[in-house]
Structures are given as structure tokens and as C-alpha cells.
Amino acid sequence: MIPLIIFRLVSAVTYxxxxxxxxxxxxxxxxxxxxxxxxSAESGWAAIGVGSGSMSGADIYLGWKSSQGAISVGNFExxxxxxxxxxxxxxxxxxxxLETSPSWAKLSFSFCRPTAISSNGKSITPDQSYIYASCPDxxxxxxxxxxxxxxxxxxxxxxxxxxxxTANTTVVGSTNNPFLFPxxxxxxxxxxxxxxxxxxxxxxxxxxIGIFIxxxxxxxxxxxxxxxxxxxxxxxxGLFSTFxxxxxxxxxxxLANARWSPERTFIPWWDTLHWWFGRxxxxxxxxxxxxxxxxxxxxxxxxxxxxxxxxxxVVLGIGLLxxxxxxxxxxxxxxxxxxxxxxxxxx
Numbered sequence: 596m597i598p599l600i601i602f603r604l605v606s607a608v609t610y611x612x613x614x615x616x617x618x619x620x621x622x623x624x625x626x627x628x629x630x631x632x633x634x635s636a637e638s639g640w641a642a643i644g645v646g647s648g649s650m651s652g653a654d655i656y657l658g659w660k661s662s663q664g665a666i667s668v669g670n671f672e673x674x675x676x677x678x679x680x681x682x683x684x685x686x687x688x689x690x691x692x693l694e695t696s697p698s699w700a701k702l703s704f705s706f707c708r709p710t711a712i713s714s715n716g717k718s719i720t721p722d723q724s725y726i727y728a729s730c731p732d733x734x735x736x737x738x739x740x741x742x743x744x745x746x747x748x749x750x751x752x753x754x755x756x757x758x759x760x761t762a763n764t765t766v767v768g769s770t771n772n773p774f775l776f777p778x779x780x781x782x783x784x785x786x787x788x789x790x791x792x793x794x795x796x797x798x799x800x801x802x803x804i805g806i807f808i809x810x811x812x813x814x815x816x817x818x819x820x821x822x823x824x825x826x827x828x829x830x831x832x833g834l835f836s837t838f839x840x841x842x843x844x845x846x847x848x849x850l851a852n853a854r855w856s857p858e859r860t861f862i863p864w865w866d867t868l869h870w871w872f873g874r875x876x877x878x879x880x881x882x883x884x885x886x887x888x889x890x891x892x893x894x895x896x897x898x899x900x901x902x903x904x905x906x907x908x909v910v911l912g913i914g915l916l917x918x919x920x921x922x923x924x925x926x927x928x929x930x931x932x933x934x935x936x937x938x939x940x941x942x
Contacts, residue, residue, distance in 0.1 A: 608764045610756050615699040617729060617750055619643055621719075621758035622693075623710065629719045629758065630707040632693045633658060638701035640744050641729040644673055645717040648724035648753040651675045654717040655726075656687050658704035659734045659744065668706045669739030670716075673726075677893040678746075681739035684715040702729075710759070721757045728752075732784060735896070745784050745895050784895055791887055798880030799905065801827045803912035806877070811919040813926040828873070881909060 607622040613636075620632045635641035638660060646653030653673035660666050668689040671679035687706045696703040711718045728751035734744035805827035813820050888905065891897050 608756065608758050608760050608762070610754060612727060612752055612754060613750060615697075617641070617727060618697070619725075619727060620694065623759065623761070627710050628688075628707045629710045630690065630693060630705060631656065632705040633703065634697055634700040635702045635729040635750075636699050637729040637731040637748070637750060639730045639732040640734055641702050641704075642671075642727065642747075644726040644728075645719065645723060646673065646726065648726060648755070649673075649675075650679070650726060653679075653726055654682070654712075655679050656706060656708065657739075657742075657744070658702065658706070659742070660702055661737070662733065666702070666704050667738075668704055669742065670708075671739060676890070678744065681742070682715060685739060686712065686716055719758055721759050722755070723758070724753060724755045725758075726751070726753045743896055746787075748784075787891065787895075791884075791891060794887060795884055795905070798877075798884050799908055799912070802877045802880065803915055806873075807915055807919055810916070810925050811923040 607620050609618060609620040611618040616636045618634045621629055623629055631643060633641050633643060640657055640659040642655050642657035644650065644653035644655040650673035655671040655673050656668060657671055657679075658666055658668045666689075668687050670682040670685045670687045672682050673679045686708050688708070689704065689706045691705065692703055693705040709716075717723070728747035730745050730747045730750075732745040734742050736742035736744075805824050808816070808820050808827065809824040816823065885902075885905065888897060888902055
């Protein structure tokens, strides 16, 4: 270990993408190895990836701190927007920390890996691209094969540098996301969870109520059915239509209302289009919420009760619509239907 440390002191390339937040030092050593030292201001985990500048296909080296304070290093294969899987060949050899940790670092570790790799990894070359990331949340698990760790928060990015250089160089770079969550603020996981809760209400609760009101309560509520329908659909599909599809969904919605007449004797095409366009968006929303739960579980640990409760809510919503259809039936504002209703009341 001593010759390695001496060589490293006189030949090292340090890259600092986030000042007082993240730094990476690399140096060649004997035996065709390259050694890295990573410092992070976030204490959960920190990682560097060798690859094309993105997570997909990157050769990722992640260091994490256990609940007892022990630091481990593992080799993972990046696959995009889900948790990287443990590499079948663990080529990272953790070594004693090769340099003193800066005062801002909460997690520091060193490891060595082969400079050239023919399979199950990426080689260290002069024109290679890299990625890095860190997270304050502590992972669970004791080895790469059973490790579960949260998605990185605001500290991540990509860069290109020659880590094969024999010059003693320090480079202060830039990142596409130079942000550390302030102490005491919401974590990225909490923000994602809040997003999921709001999307659940918008796409899995409000539409059931909005559809029930529009389909079954026109006679009961009078003109107020429309106001309530717009309110509940505006929580989800309405806002989506207004901001994402302003020339299609919102046009259909307001056209269906503006062209309504109490003297009409048939259902016009724009009403039918509004129904089926809304139903299609609603079904896609239900599927998208489920996909969101699955994606969350890929990056974090989703409580086992969440998905069953979601499907219970969906089944209850469908039951509400079936109940309305059986006990009330769909109500149309047609002149003939209104006259029949008046005659029924008169009798």
C-alpha cells in the first residue's frame, strides 16, 4: 500500500463538480489499476459512473455508509431510471482512504479497479465520459446484491476528463444540477411522494366523482352539476387538458358546454367526443398512476399496503359508477326526456 500512496501523491487528477459538495480524485497505480477517492457532502451514498455520460450502461461504483457507520463500496450496472443492479463481476477493491477528507465531507472512500476492462465494465481512457451522484438517505442492505438505495437528489451530473493523465492536476468543473438540499428541507424522496399523492387524487379520485356527477345528477343538481363537474375534473384531467393540450381537450370540453341547448332532441357529436375523450384520459390516468407506483418502488421502498389500497380505491370508484347506472341511470338533457320527467312528476 505504501508505494501506491507515494505514487498517488505525485500523480493525481482531481475533479470537483460541486464546490464543497463533491470531488473525485483518480490516479494510476501499479498492476494496471486506477484508484479513485470520492468525497461527498451527503452522507447516505455517493457514486461515480464510467460510461457515456448517462446512467444507461454506465459502470457505476457506489460507496455507502451502514447504520453502524461502516463504509462499503460496490460495483453496479446502470440501466437508466431504475436502481442500478449489482454487477455480476465485482471489480472494485476497496482500499484504505488515500487522502485526508475535507472538512465538508460526510462520506469519503477509496477503491481501485482495472484501468482496462474487456467485459462487464468500461475502461478508463483519455476521452472517457463519467457521471456522479450522491444522496443523503442511508441505504439498506449489507452487500451490492441486496442493497436498496434511494434515488439521487439534487447532486448529480456528467463530465469528461482524462483520468489517465500522469500530471498532478486539479480541475473545478461544473454540473448540470449544482444543488444540495438545505439541512431540514424536504428530501427528494418526500417531494416524489408528494407528487404521487397529488397525482393519485387528481387521476384516481376526482375523476370518479366528476363522472358520477355528470352522468347521474343532472336532474338532481340542476345547473350546479356542471359547476361541480368542472371543479372535480379540473383537479386532474381539466388542468392537464388546459396546460398540456390547450387546442384539443379544453376545446372539446368548452365546446360541449357552449353548444348545449335545452331544446335539443339528440346527442350531438361533440358531446359524444367529449365523453369518450374524457374516458380515455381517465383510463390512461389510472394506468399511469400504477406505473408511477412501480417506478417509485424501483427507486425507493414502497410500503406493501400502498398498491393494494390503490386498487381498492379503483374498485370502489367503479362500484360507485355501477351503483349510479343501476339505481339512477344516465341522465341526458334532451327536450323529450325533460318532458317525460315533468309528466312523471305531475302524475
